[in-house]
Amino acid sequence: MIKAASALMALVMLIQTVPAWAVAQSALAEKALDKAKVLEQRAAHSKPAPVTLTKAGAAAIDPKGDAPLEDPVSCLARSVYWEAKGTDRRNMAGVASVVMNRLSDQAFPDTICGVVTQGSETGRCQFSWWCDGRPDQARELGEYIEAREIARQALNGDLGDPTRGALYFHDKRVSPYWADLFTKTAETGSFEFYRPEK
Numbered sequence: 001m002i003k004a005a006s007a008l009m010a011l012v013m014l015i016q017t018v019p020a021w022a023v024a025q026s027a028l029a030e031k032a033l034d035k036a037k038v039l040e041q042r043a044a045h046s047k048p049a050p051v052t053l054t055k056a057g058a059a060a061i062d063p064k065g066d067a068p069l070e071d072p073v074s075c076l077a078r079s080v081y082w083e084a085k086g087t088d089r090r091n092m093a094g095v096a097s098v099v100m101n102r103l104s105d106q107a108f109p110d111t112i113c114g115v116v117t118q119g120s121e122t123g124r125c126q127f128s129w130w131c132d133g134r135p136d137q138a139r140e141l142g143e144y145i146e147a148r149e150i151a152r153q154a155l156n157g158d159l160g161d162p163t164r165g166a167l168y169f170h171d172k173r174v175s176p177y178w179a180d181l182f183t184k185t186a187e188t189g190s191f192e193f194y195r196p197e198k
Contacts, residue, residue: 072112076151091190096154097161166193
């Protein structure tokens, strides 16, 4: 009984010391989930073409067959949409390729959704849309349907890689400090793509 009371007291003290940034990050993650749900609901009502993976595509993202296949498609499509909406297909394909390249690199999580949400627990999101906290409204439904098709092609291995193996990218309108540390592999109308020296 004394041990249980001590453990409970330790837990209460831990909860009371949770940094304010952790609470803020949780709120940002909740906003990201909300905007993703709105996007999915709008797409569902528009009756887009069904997303179908080949056996090879399904095996690549879920080798044991344990996970629902909709999750990787949706995570990838959301990233393509939020990172590259308003741009052309080549830009969207570049974003999808970076996610797929990270999936096959040991330095990154081993699931599509893990790659997309990486860093949200520390407030250093790899994909800005996941943590930006902005109440974006999904109004470009045609672009989201295109993003889902690009995600399907990427997962099936039918997209190719316009980034030539890039693991990072940035909008051309910004100049992040890390760009000088990596090798530039490609560029599109909107983005520049990079990978570390091997």
